[in-house]
Amino acid sequence: MKAEIKALFVKITITLLVLFVLAALALTYWQQQKEIDRLVVQKNLELSLTAAAFLQNLPVDSVLSVSAKPEAAKEFYTHLATRTRNFKQRYGVPQYIKLKIVRLKDTISEIVFDEGQPAATGNAYDLWLEMKDASTADRETYHLEKRNKRYLLTAIKPVKYRQSMTPLLILAEEDLSAFRQPFWNMAYQNGLVFLLLFVVLEILFYLYLRPFGHALEYLNESIRRLKEGKPVLKPEFESKYFEEEITHLSGLKQRLDEVDSIRKAREEEQKQIKEFLHIVTEAAEGDFTVKANVTADALGALSDSFNLMISDLSSLVKDVKKAAIQVATTTEDILTNIEEMAKGAVDQAAQTENISSLAKEMNELISDTNENAQKAAKAAQKAMEVARRGSETVQKAIEGMHAIRNAVRESMKQVRILDENSTQIGEISDFIAEISSRTNLLALNASIEAARAGEAGKGFSVVAEEIRNLAERTNSSAEEISKLIQAIQTSVSLTLSNIEKGNKEVAEGTRLMDSAGESLREILETVEVSSDSATSISEATKHQTKYSKQIAIALEEITVIARETADNAQQSKEAAKQLETLSKELNKAIEKFKLSN
């Protein structure tokens, strides 16, 4: 039999065993309870009768009075004990019945007399409620209590004296446990019965389980064969169990064959898919030159689509590459431009600083100009004064000049006359010189002729020589005269020219005076103008100061702006550098794609 079946069998056996044991114990317990009830019923009567008989024999009044006076108790109680003993002997009350007299107080019950324990007199007792009940209703009650493996049955009878209820009650107590059968004896008996039952069941169970096990083994074997791919064998036995399942087995074999072929087809597919995956992985890593095999099935369609996609991607990436290169170029340009801009901004800032310092200098110059203008105004005032005085002087001088000019004109007239005369003399003397030179020449020619004449002309040549000498002397005299005349003329002309010069000078002087006067007037005007100008310069420089201050402020602002521009340019440069980095990254990222060209 199969191990599982065996295990099942064992499990069920153990379960059944346990169940039966528990059942036996439960049954025993139930039987014991029933027994108690039976005993109670049985013994109740005995106790009741005993209690009634004891009551009859009891000196109730003495008990009542003694119980109120505990000092006299001991003696009485001994007496009571003897009485009780006698009573019991007489009536044949078995020893196992214990008698008690209990007094009912308000809230507790007190032992008046206890046969078993004489010293217990005065002790508190239990069962107040039952006793109260019995006393009130004048009724006999019973109380069953399990205490320490003892079943105590107590009959409670209220004591009546002279038709009235006393607080006393009589209790007859008995231990039922003595009459009971021991638990384990009963259990043992029950157990045997159950064991028998168990064995029978086991045998039956085994008999039913065995064919089940066989059938299961057959199924197991068949399934194992099916798993290994072998055909299923026919069962060796007639089995009632798993008939349906056995018929299912053959169907299962068919199915398995189908599944096998499907699996093979699947494997083939998987291989194709793996190949495809390999190609796709390569493409994913950037190699766009791969091409997937296109077959006739769904995967082939997928491969075809994939190829299409890759070629599209390839062209896309090419475009991106181109664009990336352009971006890189443009970024370089931008960087260059920004560099220039930054440089220009820096230059601008420097220039503005320059201008700023120049403006400051200009400011100083303006204030200097202001001072100078004021000085100039003062000087102009003075100049005006001086010019006025000069004008007066000039007037006087002009009058003097006029007088001089008149005198000079007179002397000039005389000198001219002198000049004319001397010129005439000169002309005459020139004439004389001319004559003498001609004479000289004639004498020369004469001597020449005389030389040509030879001897005859010797006397003539002497004469000629004398004439020449005379002529020479005349010539020299004439020259002297001429010289003298020249000298006179020179001095005359000199005088004349001096006079002329003097005249000219006077005229010049007059002119100068006039022009001086004019100049002074002009100076006056100019000085007035200058004074006005100085004042307006002063005003203007005040304005200028204001404006130049404004200029300075504006320049400061420009400097700030220029610096900001420079900063912005710097930021733009960094942004452009970032862009460059990004474009480099883009290029790098694109590089890894292998494209077919």
Add this chain to the structure above:
Amino acid sequence: MEDELRASVVKIAGQLFAIEIKYIREILPMPKVTRLPNVEPQFCGVFNLRGRIIPLIDVAPVLGLPNQTLSQTAFVAVCEVNGRNAGILTEKVQEMRSIEVELLHVPDNHVQEKLLPFISAVYKAAKNEPIYILDMGALFESAELNKYRFE
């Protein structure tokens, strides 16, 4: 040869020359000169002397001296050499003098090249300017003066 030479000392182009008196016919102040076209610079033109047409010659370029100008203070020495008459343009006629032959000497290396063929001797008195004695014959026979025929 006589022991003294009678010559007329003239200044031509700043240099003193002596023209023997036997060659001189006449000395006159600058006359009215009619210029001639297309002639060389030594021919200054022609002038009318008592009805005769005499050529005016400036010997300065022939002697290698700077050309003279026709100024009114210039003099013309009319010379007759071998029957030919010409006026020699001079700046000034200095004097008529007798020159001792002993004091003449041969032109030395101080004299310029061009002058040499036309100088017969040099007269140098102490501290005075040297006077070159013009050789009128050579001058009138020279190629420069014979470019144009004249009588």
